[in-house]
Amino acid sequence: MPAVGLIVNDGKDLAVRTAASIEARLTAAGHQVVTASSSGGMVGFANPDQHLRTLGYAACVPAGFHSDMVLAIVLGGDGTVLSAARQTAPIGVPILTINTGHLGFLAETYLQELDQALERVMNQRWTVEERTLLVVSVLRGDLRRWEVLCLNEMALHREPLTSMCHFEIAVGRHVPVDIAADGVILSTPTGSTAYALSAGGPVITPDCPVLQLTPIAPHSLASRALVFSDEEPVTIFPATPERLMMVVDGSAGCYVWPEDRVLIRRSEHRARFVRLGEHEFFGVLRNKLGWGLPHVAKPEGEGGVTG
Known part of the structure; x- marks a missing residue:
């Protein structure tokens, strides 16, 4: 039975509800699903009056996660993705990032595209992009x-x-x-x-x-x-x-x-991102940060400065 991870920002009701729906669908399709909170990768700020964290970075890997997992689905915003990278990279598990936050710069897909994303996952129609x-x-x-x-x-x-x-x-x-x-x-x-x-x-x-x-x-x-x-x-x-x-x-x-x-x-180790299609980085820059958008001058009478 192929194993799939679910890493969830369990402080967000939308992410929790979506995770339950995904788990039910994957279980029905014959997958073993292991769920973890993204908080396990948020190491937090060490107390200066105590010893600092001396455990190695592999301590962030969630219980039940292992290197034979097909992938892990991540539900949350960019902060959740950063946390999930720490939780999965030591065991080489790729992550499919589904945005339930705001900007979603690191997101591969969105809730309105969830059905299509799960279909591609279950039919193994995806690739992996590695990041430093x-x-x-x-x-x-x-x-x-x-x-x-x-x-x-x-x-x-x-x-x-x-x-x-x-x-x-x-x-x-x-x-x-x-x-x-x-x-x-x-x-x-x-x-x-x-x-x-x-x-x-x-x-x-x-x-x-x-x-x-x-x-x-x-x-x-x-x-x-x-x-x-x-x-x-x-x-x-x-x-x-x-x-x-x-x-x-x-x-x-x-x-x-x-x-x-x-x-x-x-x-x-590398952060391994699941890609459901060709990842166009310049397109992400344009859509998320406004890079390369054409400058269009305002006509007179619409806030433009006239001379």
Whole structure:
């Protein structure tokens, strides 16, 4: 009996109701269905007064999920997808993302297309697109204090009401650089359309084997986004006496102290997305972010400025 996973944002009634409907349909078709909450991949923010999370990133894999699963269907918004990637990548299970949230930038399909999507799944008419994942580790000496998988980005920044920070950053074998800024973002191509885009970084197509380093509010005209090979590990040393805040994919994080360092490297695992048709990245940019839409001047009398 083929096994299928269901990862659900169980804080949303629509996602829960849809999951029950999908489970009934797949069970009737002879599939074994294993359901999990997406909260298992939302590592949360570690308490600074306690030991950081020392379990490896594979601890996010839900109970009952295994590498022989056909796929996992994900119900929720983009945050749920980021969580589901952590839950499935260590065992190589592909995810079909069905949007029940708002923007749905990472969604493959929508509720109004659910019947057609399930039909394609049950008839095995789908392909898999792989995306780069990062392993983000907080180290103190030889001790790994915390670790998590990352699909979008790692952001390391100052706390509110504190001053600008300095970061010493070593990219692979290259000479370390010093960046003075409110923070830095290290993102994958998938994450180039998220926080890094808001900080002025470029959009990178998902098939490019690169990473992007983007300063947040840099104190220099020379500090701009840098794109480099994803084979290069990155180590960030906080060159500031105050603790910093690190947030990964918006749902995981911890404090980073002056004696810590953050190591970011490409994971051996990949996020595997089910595609029901040809995935047109430029089309997603256009539909979700308005990229490349033609500029049409307003005629006189409709709010245009006349001279």
